[in-house]
Amino acid sequence: MTGGLDDRAPVAIVGAGLIGAGWAAVFTAAGLEVRAFDPEPARLASLRARVRPLRTALKKLQPVRRGRLVLATSLVEAVGGARLVQENAPEKLAVKRALFAAIEAAADPATVIASSTSALLWSDMALEMSRPERLLVAHPFNPVHLIPLVELFTPDPALAAHAEAFYTALGKRPVRLRREMPGHIAGRLAAALWREAVHLVGEGVASVADIDAALVEGPGLRWAVQGAHLSYHLGGGAGGIADYLDHLGPSQERRWATLGQPRLDGEMRDRLTEGVDEEAGGRSVAELEAERDAALVELMRARRKAVR
Amino acid sequence: MTGGLDDRAPVAIVGAGLIGAGWAAVFTAAGLEVRAFDPEPARLASLRARVRPLRTALKKLQPVRRGRLVLATSLVEAVGGARLVQENAPEKLAVKRALFAAIEAAADPATVIASSTSALLWSDMALEMSRPERLLVAHPFNPVHLIPLVELFTPDPALAAHAEAFYTALGKRPVRLRREMPGHIAGRLAAALWREAVHLVGEGVASVADIDAALVEGPGLRWAVQGAHLSYHLGGGAGGIADYLDHLGPSQERRWATLGQPRLDGEMRDRLTEGVDEEAGGRSVAELEAERDAALVELMRARRKAVR
Numbered sequence: 001m002t003g004g005l006d007d008r009a010p011v012a013i014v015g016a017g018l019i020g021a022g023w024a025a026v027f028t029a030a031g032l033e034v035r036a037f038d039p040e041p042a043r044l045a046s047l048r049a050r051v052r053p054l055r056t057a058l059k060k061l062q063p064v065r066r067g068r069l070v071l072a073t074s075l076v077e078a079v080g081g082a083r084l085v086q087e088n089a090p091e092k093l094a095v096k097r098a099l100f101a102a103i104e105a106a107a108d109p110a111t112v113i114a115s116s117t118s119a120l121l122w123s124d125m126a127l128e129m130s131r132p133e134r135l136l137v138a139h140p141f142n143p144v145h146l147i148p149l150v151e152l153f154t155p156d157p158a159l160a161a162h163a164e165a166f167y168t169a170l171g172k173r174p175v176r177l178r179r180e181m182p183g184h185i186a187g188r189l190a191a192a193l194w195r196e197a198v199h200l201v202g203e204g205v206a207s208v209a210d211i212d213a214a215l216v217e218g219p220g221l222r223w224a225v226q227g228a229h230l231s232y233h234l235g236g237g238a239g240g241i242a243d244y245l246d247h248l249g250p251s252q253e254r255r256w257a258t259l260g261q262p263r264l265d266g267e268m269r270d271r272l273t274e275g276v277d278e279e280a281g282g283r284s285v286a287e288l289e290a291e292r293d294a295a296l297v298e299l300m301r302a303r304r305k306a307v308r
Numbered sequence: 309m310t311g312g313l314d315d316r317a318p319v320a321i322v323g324a325g326l327i328g329a330g331w332a333a334v335f336t337a338a339g340l341e342v343r344a345f346d347p348e349p350a351r352l353a354s355l356r357a358r359v360r361p362l363r364t365a366l367k368k369l370q371p372v373r374r375g376r377l378v379l380a381t382s383l384v385e386a387v388g389g390a391r392l393v394q395e396n397a398p399e400k401l402a403v404k405r406a407l408f409a410a411i412e413a414a415a416d417p418a419t420v421i422a423s424s425t426s427a428l429l430w431s432d433m434a435l436e437m438s439r440p441e442r443l444l445v446a447h448p449f450n451p452v453h454l455i456p457l458v459e460l461f462t463p464d465p466a467l468a469a470h471a472e473a474f475y476t477a478l479g480k481r482p483v484r485l486r487r488e489m490p491g492h493i494a495g496r497l498a499a500a501l502w503r504e505a506v507h508l509v510g511e512g513v514a515s516v517a518d519i520d521a522a523l524v525e526g527p528g529l530r531w532a533v534q535g536a537h538l539s540y541h542l543g544g545g546a547g548g549i550a551d552y553l554d555h556l557g558p559s560q561e562r563r564w565a566t567l568g569q570p571r572l573d574g575e576m577r578d579r580l581t582e583g584v585d586e587e588a589g590g591r592s593v594a595e596l597e598a599e600r601d602a603a604l605v606e607l608m609r610a611r612r613k614a615v616r
Contacts, residue, residue: 212535220531227520
């Protein structure tokens with residue numbers, strides 16, 4: 001695998017659900033030939049129609065080439081001759097292991113197998129592979145066609161460098177993990193924040209909608225510009241994070257000690273569901289997705305204009 | 309206090325540091341007369357010069373009226389006749405209590421005392437006041453002149469409603485807490501996320517800069533559009549949060565159990581400081597603030613354009 005897009009060999013998508021459709025939009029937009037396979041024929045048959053609006057949205061952010069989307073009739077047809085297989089199967093270790101065995105049997109020995117897994121570890125998935133050194137974790141973030149982040153993990157520095165060049169050439173922002181970690185980085189940060197958001201609902205501090213508003217109109221807005229570490233650096237004044245830690249480190253540790261540890265039990269399920277219903281105000285998940293994506297496009301265009 | 313801006317009586321700012329300057333920009337932009345006082349003469353003397361660029365930035369987002377900024381020579385001069393006193397003193401309970409006693413002695417009985425406190429509780433601050441019912445927590449979020457969020461707490465529903473109308477009329481997005489909580493909402497969400505971000509640094513998963521990049525190019529970008537609860541709602545597919553909780557609630561609880569509990573000890577201080585230095589790449593705190601503010605302005609303009 002060469003890192004960038006000089007290698008025009010096809011890429012394969014295995015698993016054509018929400019994540020697979022997002023990848024199909026990204027890969028075809030770069031002008032690549034994409035061979036998609038899904039064991040569920042209806043899901044594969046609807047793929048082209050689901051990819052089209054994603055490409056339309058992406059066009060507002062970057063040049064979108066025609067590419068080529070081939071619906072493969074078998075796994076063998078999809079992965080044979082592919083430079084890279086982007087796997088988007090269910091998050092079950094046994095499913096992934098069986099799938100990787102099938103892919104290895106059908107693909108060229110040099111083909112990179114990139115897993116979109118959000119929850120599984122590279123070392124668990126690689127365990128039964130005949131050529132584990134070709135396995136890459138390449139986890140995108142929803143909505144896959146718009147959000148730049150791709151979290152990469154492989155113990156092989158050469159594959160990591162190549163993968164970084166490949167996803168960068170697609171317009172993505174890869175972040176390499178030095179050590180594997182369940183949930184990678186972004187999923188863990190999101191889980192940590194949501195745990196406290198759930199705790200605040202449980203404690204009756206504010207409604208689901210108001211807690212979301214506090215995030216979107218406060219730190220969320222700021223985190224679209226600068227990360228958490230840099231935010232505390234700026235919170236330290238001219239002396240930066242060193243001053244922050246010297247003066248406010250102890251109070252931050254005391255704050256951490258008060259953070260909640262809620263359970264997602266039946267009562268919490270009801271409170272969250274009712275609260276989200278109120279926040280959605282009759283808008284369906286599809287409508288909320290469309291709103292989110294339209295806003296993301298505008299925000300990403302604006303970020304580019306700003307001094308970074 | 310009438311809720312909106314019909315009452316043109318002056319507002320007072322007590323404490324003219326970073327937060328006070330932000331409020332001065334916001335209040336004067338609404339055309340109000342602002343009387344500012346700070347026990348440190350140099351801080352007061354520099355206030356006008358520090359407010360000017362904040363008003364210039366704000367002008368890119370909303371009409372900015374001239375207003376009037378008066379540097380008061382005493383606390384009595386600042387708060388006498390004010391409809392509302394926005395207090396931005398150091399986060400020490402004894403300091404706030406003494407200050408509130410002095411304000412109560414000098415202000416009209418009906419004057420609202422609004423505290424910008426990020427860490428203290430209403431009930432602790434109100435304890436020694438002669439008219440505690442006029443105390444309001446009104447916590448802004450840095451940078452105060454740009455970030456819409458203002459977290460409000462008072463046990464008095466009438467004062468809460470009036471305060472909500474007042475800060476809304478200033479162009480802010482107030483969020484009312486039903487119950488007081490140390491750190492309110494946004495500070496707790498930020499603390500929860502940062503705790504995990506610090507843990508990932510400690511575990512060597514990625515650099516400070518890469519963890520910040522994963523946030524800014526991933527969930528941070530999304531949280532500028534939709535909150536955490538709504539994000540998990542969309543993560544549940546067409547069935548929304550109820551489906552998410554039914555299918556992925558248990559795995560979310562398992563993820564929560566793996567989140568880190570780092571200490572901000574000397575070793576961590578060094579790692580964070582070195583990592584932030586690397587991320588800042590020679591840019592000073594002032595330069596990073598200017599970049600942040602320029603980007604925030606563009607993002608907020610873009611959000612308005614998008615379907616919300």
